[in-house]
Amino acid sequence: xxxxxxxxxxxxxxxxxxxxxxxxxxxxxxxxxxxxxxxxxxxxxxxxxxxxxxxxxxxxxxxxxxxxxxxxxxxxxxxxxxxxxxxxxxxxxxxxxxxxxxxxxxxxxxxxxxxxx
Numbered sequence: 654x655x656x657x658x659x660x661x662x663x664x665x666x667x668x669x670x671x672x673x674x675x676x677x678x679x680x681x682x683x684x685x686x687x688x689x690x691x692x693x694x695x696x697x698x699x700x701x702x703x704x705x706x707x708x709x710x711x712x713x714x715x716x717x718x719x720x721x722x723x724x725x726x727x728x729x730x731x732x733x734x735x736x737x738x739x740x741x742x743x744x745x746x747x748x749x750x751x752x753x754x755x756x757x758x759x760x761x762x763x764x765x766x767x768x769x770x
Contacts (some may be wrong), residue, residue: 693718695758715741747770
């Protein structure tokens with residue numbers, strides 16, 4: 654795995670990365686708890702065909718915190734800040750043909766993405 658020594662398995666690297674252990678300084682459990690409690694959630698905005706929901710595409714990615722939501726289009730040319738994820742969907746509109754929804758990125762999926770590079 655790139656970036657880790659030969660004696661470090663992917664599982665061990667994930668554990669250490671998740672515990673703040675791969676940085677230049679280790680963090681105490683209270684600091685990690687504080688960071689995790691306040692960390693924003695990640696999501697994708699997915700547009701899909703109403704008649705065929707399996708036909709879909711990712712339109713943007715977002716970050717949601719307690720009091721704000723920020724979304725950036727996949728091409729990086731559009732962005733916006735909103736109060737809720739429901740408000741963040743409004744620019745995508747909805748019709749009889751297409752609709753948009755939020756798909757949350759779980760911590761496990763984010764970690765898998767980080768490990769895959």
